[in-house]
Amino acid sequence: MDCTPEWRNVVAAVARGDTAAQYQLYKRSFPYGLNVALHYCSHRQEAEEVLQDAFVKAFRHLESKGAVTHFKPWFRRVIINTAIDAGRRKKSVWDHANLLLPQPATNLAEQELNTQNLYALLQYLPPRYRLVFNLFVLEGHTHPEIAKILGISVGTSKSNLFKARKRVQQLAPPYFLIDKQFSNG
Numbered sequence: 592m593d594c595t596p597e598w599r600n601v602v603a604a605v606a607r608g609d610t611a612a613q614y615q616l617y618k619r620s621f622p623y624g625l626n627v628a629l630h631y632c633s634h635r636q637e638a639e640e641v642l643q644d645a646f647v648k649a650f651r652h653l654e655s656k657g658a659v660t661h662f663k664p665w666f667r668r669v670i671i672n673t674a675i676d677a678g679r680r681k682k683s684v685w686d687h688a689n690l691l692l693p694q695p696a697t698n699l700a701e702q703e704l705n706t707q708n709l710y711a712l713l714q715y716l717p718p719r720y721r722l723v724f725n726l727f728v729l730e731g732h733t734h735p736e737i738a739k740i741l742g743i744s745v746g747t748s749k750s751n752l753f754k755a756r757k758r759v760q761q762l763a764p765p766y767f768l769i770d771k772q773f774s775n776g
Contacts, residue, residue, distance in 0.1 A: 606658040613650055627667050630725050631674035633714060645673040678718050712762050720755035727752050
């Protein structure tokens with residue numbers, strides 16, 4: 592996405608303050624950005640708010656510091672950091688209602704666990720568990736790195752990851768039946 596000369600020209604134009612280029616960058620990056628934000632937010636509206644804030648931060652940074660070499664990975668980091676900041680602001684009012692999940696359909700075991708299903712399951716995790724899970728599993732961070740990013744202890748990071756994995760297994764037992772069969776045999 593961000594390797595073509597045309598793409599680099601758009602990012603460079605944004606860095607010069609070109610509002611038409613900002614709109615073009617926004618339009619081109621929105622689907623990607625929303626996908627990233629949805630991994631770290633409880634629902635679409637929250638993800639859109641995080642993404643909007645991330646675009647504002649990105650435009651300000653580009654205008655003050657100049658164009659970045661590889662926009663897409665840089666923008667991903669901006670979105671993730673913005674989502675983490677938003678989570679910190681809401682820390683005292685976590686929505687525990689998302690722990691209540693409707694019972695899975697009887698044919699759920701017949702369906703394949705694909706990426707979309709996994710992301711849907713992650714939406715039912717408490718935000719702290721989801722953040723640690725995403726940073727460890729999806730982003731590949733270590734527990735010391737996660738602890739530093741989130742301002743928690745390494746032990747808390749490990750505990751949250753353990754609890755997140757356990758909760759995902761509780762939410763989707765049909766997906767994990769195969770694992771149990773192999774581990775017992």
